[in-house]
Every structure is written in structure tokens, then in C-alpha cells.
Amino acid sequence: MNTNPVFSLYIPTRIVFGCGEIKRLATEKLPGKKALIVISSGTSMKKYGYLDKVIELLKENETESVVFNKILPNPTKKHVMEAAALCKDEKCDFIVGLGGGSSIDSAKAIAVMACNPGDYWDYIPAGTGKGRPVSKALPVVAIPTTAGTGTEADPWSVITNEDTKEKIGFGSELTYPALSIIDPELMLSIPPHLTAYQGFDAFFHAAEGFIANCSTPISDLYALEAIRLLYKYLPVAVADGRNIKARAKVAWASTLAGLVESTSSCTSEHSMEHAMSAYYPQLPHGAGLIAISEAYFETFRNDCMKRYMKMAEVMTQLKSNRPSDFIDALVRMQKECKVHELKLSDWGIKMEDFPKMVQNARDTMGALFTLDPRPLTDEEVLNIYQKSFK
Amino acid sequence: MNTNPVFSLYIPTRIVFGCGEIKRLATEKLPGKKALIVISSGTSMKKYGYLDKVIELLKENETESVVFNKILPNPTKKHVMEAAALCKDEKCDFIVGLGGGSSIDSAKAIAVMACNPGDYWDYIPAGTGKGRPVSKALPVVAIPTTAGTGTEADPWSVITNEDTKEKIGFGSELTYPALSIIDPELMLSIPPHLTAYQGFDAFFHAAEGFIANCSTPISDLYALEAIRLLYKYLPVAVADGRNIKARAKVAWASTLAGLVESTSSCTSEHSMEHAMSAYYPQLPHGAGLIAISEAYFETFRNDCMKRYMKMAEVMTQLKSNRPSDFIDALVRMQKECKVHELKLSDWGIKMEDFPKMVQNARDTMGALFTLDPRPLTDEEVLNIYQKSFK
Incomplete structure (x- = not known):
């Protein structure tokens, strides 16, 4: 604040x-x-x-x-x-x-x-x-x-x-x-991979809302609690979908992340994903976000260092002194949820699609780029897509 | 949760x-x-x-x-x-x-x-x-x-x-x-003693709402943030009323504590204070709460140990391993705000008033007693009043 x-x-x-x-x-x-x-x-x-x-x-x-x-x-x-x-x-x-x-x-x-x-x-x-x-x-x-x-x-x-x-x-x-x-x-019957995709959608609502330049004291409160709960319980819900305690924690975290969307905003990670699934409607939204997330958050690593460390701290419950602790925790969480190796090519996306997706992301959801920690160039946006391609 | x-x-x-x-x-x-x-x-x-x-x-x-x-x-x-x-x-x-x-x-x-x-x-x-x-x-x-x-x-x-x-x-x-x-x-012109009385009213909305048996995951979130902010910034606002940053943090904490009242509830500490100021309308509500708070929270010290330790942790930012850490932090905060030595007798209250106040608290705001961590006997309520008397 x-x-x-x-x-x-x-x-x-x-x-x-x-x-x-x-x-x-x-x-x-x-x-x-x-x-x-x-x-x-x-x-x-x-x-x-x-x-x-x-x-x-x-x-x-x-x-x-x-x-x-x-x-x-x-x-x-x-x-x-x-x-x-x-x-x-x-x-x-x-x-x-x-x-x-x-x-x-x-x-x-x-x-x-x-x-x-x-x-x-x-x-x-x-x-x-x-x-x-x-x-x-x-x-x-x-x-x-x-x-x-x-x-x-x-x-x-x-x-x-x-x-x-x-x-x-x-x-x-x-x-x-x-x-x-x-x-x-x-929510007990959602299969593991969808549980993970959906849970990470909630996670990014919270994490994007926390680094957005329009974050507020109330959105921060909701965001950090959602991030804490998802880091702790999403892997449990993915591993054992019948675990009602984990399901309840993840459901509440998702609602909290919705409150973040009402009090702060998503950032351009969402614009970039929407461009992908506008062209490839079979790509689940959460999977698209997961695929680009490491490159996306890496891009802003030095732009909001305190906020990255704060997210890392609520995730790991350990004192953080470098912003990359957040990226490390994010990757660890993706590995635990078995979604670290998603291949965009599995949904038919091709390397040559990315330039038009950069344009589409700007044209359709350009407003979210203005809420990023700092303005991204088109080259940086293209880079995030390309680094994420497998 | x-x-x-x-x-x-x-x-x-x-x-x-x-x-x-x-x-x-x-x-x-x-x-x-x-x-x-x-x-x-x-x-x-x-x-x-x-x-x-x-x-x-x-x-x-x-x-x-x-x-x-x-x-x-x-x-x-x-x-x-x-x-x-x-x-x-x-x-x-x-x-x-x-x-x-x-x-x-x-x-x-x-x-x-x-x-x-x-x-x-x-x-x-x-x-x-x-x-x-x-x-x-x-x-x-x-x-x-x-x-x-x-x-x-x-x-x-x-x-x-x-x-x-x-x-x-x-x-x-x-x-x-x-x-x-x-x-x-x-709020810049509120004198120090009223800043303290009012700020502690907010503090108790949050602390009572956190130990109430009807607390919820959302009220807990609001309560702990209000408690954290008030412990840190209320003494600053009391010492320097022109400090707008401290005023803003205390104001936001007070609103958060209002959200606690909307999502959890006050407990019988409020009933007990209302009885005092119903008889002695010159007694500021916050001053009445401060005066009975140490004895009140002492009474439930072993009934919600984890919650006391959690409050102590957000206050002191140190790991807590005993519930009395919360009482210690509360007393420290009252001393810093120069309200630890309030005398109920200064507002005309007499030792012999307390039995009728026990009755008044039960009759008028009896419902809040059902939300305490455990039911209090009339003797315990009387004890809290008497221990608080100076």
C-alpha cells in the first residue's frame, strides 16, 4: 500500500x-x-x-x-x-x-x-x-x-x-x-489435468493482479491468500481429486482470485493467451497460460522485485531475498501438478503463428498491456511466445 | 479454515x-x-x-x-x-x-x-x-x-x-x-487520546471477530490484516497525528475491521463495554474496551491458542509458540499508545456497579456471549470487570 x-x-x-x-x-x-x-x-x-x-x-x-x-x-x-x-x-x-x-x-x-x-x-x-x-x-x-x-x-x-x-x-x-x-x-469429479489447468488460471488471476500497476490494498490481500492456498493445495487436489479439503481450499482460492479480478486486473499474460485460444479453440485457457507463464513472469523479474519476493514468501513460507524465488516456486508448483512440460504444438500451434498473435493480443485485449509492471515492446511479446514454444 | x-x-x-x-x-x-x-x-x-x-x-x-x-x-x-x-x-x-x-x-x-x-x-x-x-x-x-x-x-x-x-x-x-x-x-485533526480509543475499537472488532466461533476464511483475512496494520501504525498515528501515511493505514484497518463485523462478529467484550457506557455515557466506547481487554483476552487464553499465536505473529512478525504472546503484544501496543493505565473510576464507574452490568450485558447484547470461544459464566464476566477496575 x-x-x-x-x-x-x-x-x-x-x-x-x-x-x-x-x-x-x-x-x-x-x-x-x-x-x-x-x-x-x-x-x-x-x-x-x-x-x-x-x-x-x-x-x-x-x-x-x-x-x-x-x-x-x-x-x-x-x-x-x-x-x-x-x-x-x-x-x-x-x-x-x-x-x-x-x-x-x-x-x-x-x-x-x-x-x-x-x-x-x-x-x-x-x-x-x-x-x-x-x-x-x-x-x-x-x-x-x-x-x-x-x-x-x-x-x-x-x-x-x-x-x-x-x-x-x-x-x-x-x-x-x-x-x-x-x-x-x-468439483470432485474434475480430472487431474483439468484441475491443474483451472487451478493455474486462478493462480494467474491472483499473480497478475498482484503485479498489475492498478493493484490495491484490498486486491493484494485477496491475491496473496489465493496464491498461498493454491501453492499448498492445488498439487494435493491434482494428485487426489477426492480430497474434499484440498478441493475446498482450491475452490475458495479461485473465488478469491475472482475478487482480485474485481479489484485489480489481469495483465497482458491473459491477452497473450486469449490470442492463442482465439486461433486454437481446443487449447484450454489454463494450459495456454501455464505454457507462457515462465517466460512471461521472467520478463518482469526486475520490475517489481519486492512483489515477486512477497509472492515467493507466501508460497514457500520462507524469507525470500531474490525475485527469481517466485519463478522457482512457480516452476516447482507446475512440476508438482504435472503441467510443466505442456507443448503448445500439441494443440497445433506453430512457431509462425506468433507474429499474428502478438497483433491479435494488442488489438483485442490491448488494454491489459497498459496494466503490466512496465510497457512491453512487440518484440518482447513475441519473445515470450517463442521462448514458450515446445 | x-x-x-x-x-x-x-x-x-x-x-x-x-x-x-x-x-x-x-x-x-x-x-x-x-x-x-x-x-x-x-x-x-x-x-x-x-x-x-x-x-x-x-x-x-x-x-x-x-x-x-x-x-x-x-x-x-x-x-x-x-x-x-x-x-x-x-x-x-x-x-x-x-x-x-x-x-x-x-x-x-x-x-x-x-x-x-x-x-x-x-x-x-x-x-x-x-x-x-x-x-x-x-x-x-x-x-x-x-x-x-x-x-x-x-x-x-x-x-x-x-x-x-x-x-x-x-x-x-x-x-x-x-x-x-x-x-x-x-482524520488529521483527531487528538491523540481519541485516535487511540478509536483505533483500539477497530483492533477489537478484528481481534474479537478472529476468535469468534463464527469466524470464516474471509473474515480471518480481513481481521489479521487489520490487526497487523493497527499494531504497526496506530502508535505512529497517536504520536504524530499529522502523519498521513499512518492515518491512511489506520483508516484502512478500521474499514477492514468493519468488513470483519460484516463477515464474523464481535464477541462479549463488546456486550460488556456497552453495559458500561449505557450507564456512563461519558465513557468513550474505545476506552471502555481498552480497560477490560487484558482481562477479557486472558480469560480465553487457553481456548483458542492457535488463533492467539497467529494474532501475535502478525503483530510482532515473529514466530509465536505461546498464546500469551498475543496478550503481551496487546499490552505493549496499549503502552505505546499511552492508554495502558486507563482508570474506569475516572469516568465515575464504581466497583459495586459491576453486578448490574453483568446483567445488563446479558440482557441487551446476550447474543454475542454465544459467539465467544466458549461460554462464560456470570462469575467469569464479573471477574473480568473486577480485574479491570482501577
């Missing part, structure tokens, strides 16, 4: 946390009487019974529901528009996002398009978006079944425009969830 | 923090067009120009205002009722609480009584109160000029019923301030 920090804190989401707390959906005051439940195109929400449970709990709470089940891992504008049309046809008065970040982020975007005319990209204030003002949105209830995005505790929604290959985060005070229920029991 | 913590987080207050940020009153979206400004009966709000400044900034924001200037250090139900009548007569649509906890707490109670019939005590769910439900309240804007109560970040309002000698805290989600502007520059 500087001598004269100026900051604000306003997070109007009601966060309910705890194992088994999904049951609260039957008793909490809900923001309407008919919900559009948004889930992914995958099978897990049905297979594990989460969808049926949510429908049933809503019914106990005298709330009808309709399901939209087409959301992709990197969710698209097309599906946002399609679901918003369904929402209007069915006269739903709120949206339930159930699943990973893709479903909850989509729920927020659908909530916007259920109340505003035109195309979703008309409202995006970056890239080829038109930046029209959003004056209202339906309320959203977020029920995460993964621990990573933090979207349950922030206003952001990341949607890909398939036509223009833009993957852009957008949100406003209107898109904070009205209610978020985080029940770690819904 | 236990293996299975269940907790929630919902703080709908927009908190704006920073030196000079009072100016934001001219630009923030306000919850109405005509404000009742509630200030104390003292002279400081006028002497330091804060009242004029607030009236002028509201005017810049196209908002009229009316002033109620009778609030006492231990605010009374009578003034709440009188101000609520003025508010209705003047058709004010929100309340600005400007000053210490007494003015902001009163603003919340006035906000309730401006929208609900009958007497304020009809709504108090403890003591001789009737516990009727409160269904609405006017919005409140909180502008603290002291650092201690945390009322800017919690829903609580402590009002004294002069007739029944009851001093009771009450609030609900309706009484969270809509907007709180915390500007440490407004």
Missing part, C-alpha cells in the same frame, strides 16, 4: 460457499420466477446429476426453468445470441450459469443480450466491437463446477467472435452475478 | 478510499436528490470545514441538503426519532452520516425510522425491544471522520435507549451504507 492509495471496493454479488451448499438454491431469495439454465455441450452436467439437481432445487424454490446446452469450452458469440433469443421467447427473468467459466461467462453475456437490441459485438468496447453502452442486464446466478475462472466473483465474461477470431473479456457492474453458490462437492 | 467451512459474503456497500477522495461526493451517483446530513452536537464538523465542504460537494452533484446536528457521543433513540421526523418533514430521500460512529450509526437508524412507523425500539430484536420486522430503509452515505467503528463497512447501528439504559447494536442488509467515502485527510 502506497502512502496515498486511492481505490474502491464494490462487489454486489452474494457469495455462498461450502460443501453441500448447492441446497441453498432451494431457499435463497432468487431474482425471478423463471430461469434459463446455461450449460455446456458436454455430458458432465447430466452425467453427474448436477443439472437435474439444479432444476429440482429451483422447483422447490417455486422457479421454473428452461435449459440451453450448447456452450463450447471457448464460448462463442453465436451461442450467446441463440440463447438470448431462447431466453426472450421463453420469457425467462434470470439466467443460471451452471458449469465451468464458459457456461457462467456465457450466462452473463446472454443476460446482456436478453435486454439489449442488436448483436453482442455491438457492445464490446475493444477490437472490432462497437462499444455501445449497456444499460441493463438480467440477473445471473452462478454455480461453478470448476475452480479456476473466478467468474462467480467478478463481472467479466470472455466470449469469442468466431468470425473475427477475437476472444475478448467484457463486463460491467450490471454483470456481477446476483448470487453465486460455490459448492466444492460439485 | 476448517475442512468444511460454510459461509457467505455479501457487502453491497460501494467503498471509496483515499486521501482527498471526499471530492468524489460531487461526482458519484447518489441515491437521491435531497439529503439529511447527520452530524454530532460538537463543533468539529463546522470548525474543520467538513460540513460546509459536504454541503457544497452535494450541491455540485445537484443535491439539496438539510442538517441535523444533535447527535451525542453515545447516540440516543430520542435523537433518532427527532431526526427521522425532520427527514420526513423535509422529504429527504437519503441520509448522509458525517463524523464518527455515532453520527453514521444514527444515520442508519434514522434511515430505518424515516420509512417505518412507531418507535425505533419496536424494531430492536433484543432487550426490551419488540423485534418487529424492518422492510425498508432510506439509503445511507457514510463519511467517517474517525477511524474506529468500521460502521462504513457494516450494517450495524448502536443506539442507546436512555429510558431503559440499553445500548444495543442492530442492523440488517437494508442498513449497509449504499456509499462510503473514507478520506484519511478528514
